Amino acid sequence: MTERKRVPTKAYQNPGFLESKDARALRILSEYLEPKSRFDHHKVDDTIVFMGSARIKSREAAEEMLRKAKTEKDQERAQMALRMSAYYEAARELATRLTTWSKELDRVERRFVVCTGGGPGIMEAANRGAAEARGLNVGLTISIPVEEFDNPYVTRELSFHFHYFFMRKFWFAYLAKAVIVFPGGYGTLDELFELLTLVQTRKMRKPLPMVLFGTEYWRQVIDFDALVRHGTIDARDVELMHRTDSIDDAYDWLILQLAEHALGQPGPTL
DSSP states (O other), X not given: OOOOOOOOOOGGGOHHHHXXXXXXXXXXXXXXXXXXXXXXXXXXXXXXXXXXOSXXXXXXXXXXXXXXXXXHHHXXXXXXXXXXXXXXXXXXXXXXXXXXXXXXXXSSSBOSEEEEOSSSTHHHHHHHXXXXXTOOEEEEEEOOSOTTOSOTTSOGGGEEEESOHHHHHHHHHHHEEEEEEOSOOXXXXXXXXHHHHHHHTTSSOSOXXXXXXXXXXXXXXXXXXXHHHTTSSOGGGGGGEEEESXXXXXXXXXXXXXXXXXXXXXXXXX
């Protein structure tokens, strides 16, 4: 009987090795190099990042939820969802306006592309608004055990799926030229405070205008003034964020900041 010749497996084609702890560095590196190759291919120079809760519903979804509510508790949840849906609609409109503006800047290089975490809620709203303006938009999705986390409005070629939270947050920060933070929970707070820390400590050298959208929500959730009173941050650190409830104000302030600090300066700096 002729013995079958054994074909050796190359290391980069060995799934057992690639999925092992010994190859973790390769997996981390791939979550840098693979997105970079796609951003370069599509000439995405920089982004405007939208952050906010995955749980906030669109107005139509909240109204449907209210129509179906039967118990008093269900009605209370639906009423809150309807109130919070104003943030979904604001993110959607703001993304549309910013995308329309950015498309007029350069027909070759893609400047100030809307970027989100690729999920539902505020993320969906911003991707949806950018798509409605016929603009490319980015979704940096994380692999978590939640069904139907992706939203359908992300540009297919710029839809990324990350295993490592820190690599996902790297791409949020690395390309961002502005950030808009809508009401959100643990994930939003984590992303907000990491960016504030980078700016405060000057580890991020580029200007990064940040908008906190929803003054009453943020006033109740985070008492920045208390941090100043207790001496744990400087009074100037509160000024790292522009707080507003107005789509017009957020848009005008961001355009002014981007025109002053980012136009004519393509490429990320971190």
